[in-house]
Amino acid sequence: MGFLDALLGKRKIAGPAPDRLFALTTAYVDLQTVQGITTRGAAGIVFQQIATADFRQIVADTQELLQGTGQETGSKIEVTDDEFGYKWVIVRDDDIEDLVVSVNTVADNLGAGGYADRILAAVFAFEDGQKQRLYLIYNYKRGTWYPFAPAPGDKQRATERELQLKAQIGAGLPMEADLARWFPLWGIPI
Amino acid sequence: MARPTSFGKDTGLQTRMVMTMFLLGLVYVIFVGVLFAAGASAIFIVVLAGGLFLAQLFASDKLALRAMGAKEVTPAQAPELHAMIDRLCVQADLPKPRIAVADTPMPNAFAMGRSQKSATVCATTGIMQLLSPTELEGVMAHELTHIINRDVVIMTVASFFASIASMITQFGFFFGGGYGGGMGGGDNDDDGPSWLVVMLVSLAVYVISFMLMQALSRYREFAADRGSAVITGRPSGLASALLKISGVNERIPSQDLREAAQMQAFFIAPVGKQVANLFATHPPLEQRIARLERLETQLQGGAAPLAA
Numbered sequence: 001m002g003f004l005d006a007l008l009g010k011r012k013i014a015g016p017a018p019d020r021l022f023a024l025t026t027a028y029v030d031l032q033t034v035q036g037i038t039t040r041g042a043a044g045i046v047f048q049q050i051a052t053a054d055f056r057q058i059v060a061d062t063q064e065l066l067q068g069t070g071q072e073t074g075s076k077i078e079v080t081d082d083e084f085g086y087k088w089v090i091v092r093d094d095d096i097e098d099l100v101v102s103v104n105t106v107a108d109n110l111g112a113g114g115y116a117d118r119i120l121a122a123v124f125a126f127e128d129g130q131k132q133r134l135y136l137i138y139n140y141k142r143g144t145w146y147p148f149a150p151a152p153g154d155k156q157r158a159t160e161r162e163l164q165l166k167a168q169i170g171a172g173l174p175m176e177a178d179l180a181r182w183f184p185l186w187g188i189p190i
Numbered sequence: 191m192a193r194p195t196s197f198g199k200d201t202g203l204q205t206r207m208v209m210t211m212f213l214l215g216l217v218y219v220i221f222v223g224v225l226f227a228a229g230a231s232a233i234f235i236v237v238l239a240g241g242l243f244l245a246q247l248f249a250s251d252k253l254a255l256r257a258m259g260a261k262e263v264t265p266a267q268a269p270e271l272h273a274m275i276d277r278l279c280v281q282a283d284l285p286k287p288r289i290a291v292a293d294t295p296m297p298n299a300f301a302m303g304r305s306q307k308s309a310t311v312c313a314t315t316g317i318m319q320l321l322s323p324t325e326l327e328g329v330m331a332h333e334l335t336h337i338i339n340r341d342v343v344i345m346t347v348a349s350f351f352a353s354i355a356s357m358i359t360q361f362g363f364f365f366g367g368g369y370g371g372g373m374g375g376g377d378n379d380d381d382g383p384s385w386l387v388v389m390l391v392s393l394a395v396y397v398i399s400f401m402l403m404q405a406l407s408r409y410r411e412f413a414a415d416r417g418s419a420v421i422t423g424r425p426s427g428l429a430s431a432l433l434k435i436s437g438v439n440e441r442i443p444s445q446d447l448r449e450a451a452q453m454q455a456f457f458i459a460p461v462g463k464q465v466a467n468l469f470a471t472h473p474p475l476e477q478r479i480a481r482l483e484r485l486e487t488q489l490q491g492g493a494a495p496l497a498a
Binding site (some may be wrong): 155186 | 265266269273274276277279281283285286323410423426
């Protein structure tokens with residue numbers, strides 16, 4: 001989004017940044033052994049719903065495809081809508097690699113249909129030794145990761161814990177440097 | 191990839207925006223030329239106006255928020271609005287602006303601030319009650335596009351010389367005092383144009399630049415509507431919001447066509463529409479809706495080229 005684009009009021013929505021989703025699979029080894037943070041066996045990808053026939057077809061096809069491959073890997077697939085009108089494809093599998101691959105399949109299929117710019121984020125659910133819920137969120141627009149730790153209470157987040165996590169795993173994952181872009185996602189269905 | 195993006199380009203809108211900016215610039219260049227020819231006293235006015243301009247650029251957002259009675263809200267105070275804007279910011283790849291709410295039943299929303307970092311979006315309680323979440327999302331995405339496009343800065347800059355011109359027109363009598371020389375100095379027989387000429391030019395500059403600015407503002411509204419559609423992927427959401435806000439929903443006739451046909455004879459054809467167009471900062475609702483409808487058609491794969 002250059003100066004000229006702003007001057008002319010052009011609005012091109014940012015497409016996906018270079019894919020750094022798979023960085024999680026390598027980073028997870030460290031996360032698990034050193035930090036004691038383990039997957040809760042669930043991941044989701046959230047995207048805007050577009051009211052077109054081909055979009056609905058892509059979502060349906062993707063769901064079918066994942067359910068097919070899920071019979072081999074043991075992944076379970078759900079598709080839900082959230083209160084903001086966004087769609088979630090949720091994968092349940094204890095193997096982090098299967099989660100990443102499934103999430104990537106959804107992103108690939110949406111991208112192949114020309115809807116890559118509709119993807120908001122991928123969310124992976126974790127918990128630490130104290131059973132506190134933690135999320136790692138992958139921002140597709142920027143190709144960066146950031147932690148999200150909801151705290152007890154209505155829409156509270158444990159900022160201190162998130163900053164700790166950044167220090168702990170920042171070496172392994174490409175982290176979002178701008179803290180103003182650590183957007184929370186409330187009501188994550190995993 | 192079959193379709194790289196969901197929407198095409200709007201070249202016509204771009205062209206007209208460039209043309210308007212060019213004409214505005216041309217008017218201003220001529221104006222500055224006349225000011226220089228008139229002598230140093232005019233430069234003083236430019237410096238004075240420059241100071242006002244900076245003050246406007248840096249303080250206008252706070253003034254506008256105060257004028258609207260808007261208060262900044264925390265995520266705890268307005269969780270739904272914050273969560274909605276969070277998601278739109280992710281989608282638009284924009285740092286989160288401050289969010290304010292004005293407690294008034296009038297449905298309205300606006301964006302303020304000279305940069306993306308210092309931006310504020312404001313919604314009234316009226317608009318939040320009136321619109322469904324999808325519609326409100328369209329409106330907020332429209333305001334976020336204003337921030338992305340830096341419309342506050344662009345319109346402030348565009349109005350800079352217009353406000354100088356209006357100042358000279360208003361204070362010209364005061365400075366010029368009716369005699370056709372320079373103010374002070376006493377060199378009445380210099381070669382520069384008299385204050386009367388400067389005043390007339392200023393008046394012309396003011397009128398022309400005012401109309402051009404209104405046109406520019408309308409184009410930027412179209413651009414923001416388009417940006418909103420691109421961000422949310424739902425052109426119809428914003429269209430429906432615009433209809434609701436303008437109260438046109440109530441005007442969608444419930445009257446039987448056969449009854450209405452008899453009434454047509456009594457209607458007076460709308461007159462002066464072109465003039466109304468020249469002076470409006472916002473494009474007519476029908477045009478905005480029509481463009482959003484075209485975007486929706488494009489999205490649905492109709493691939494109707496967006497005629498300018």
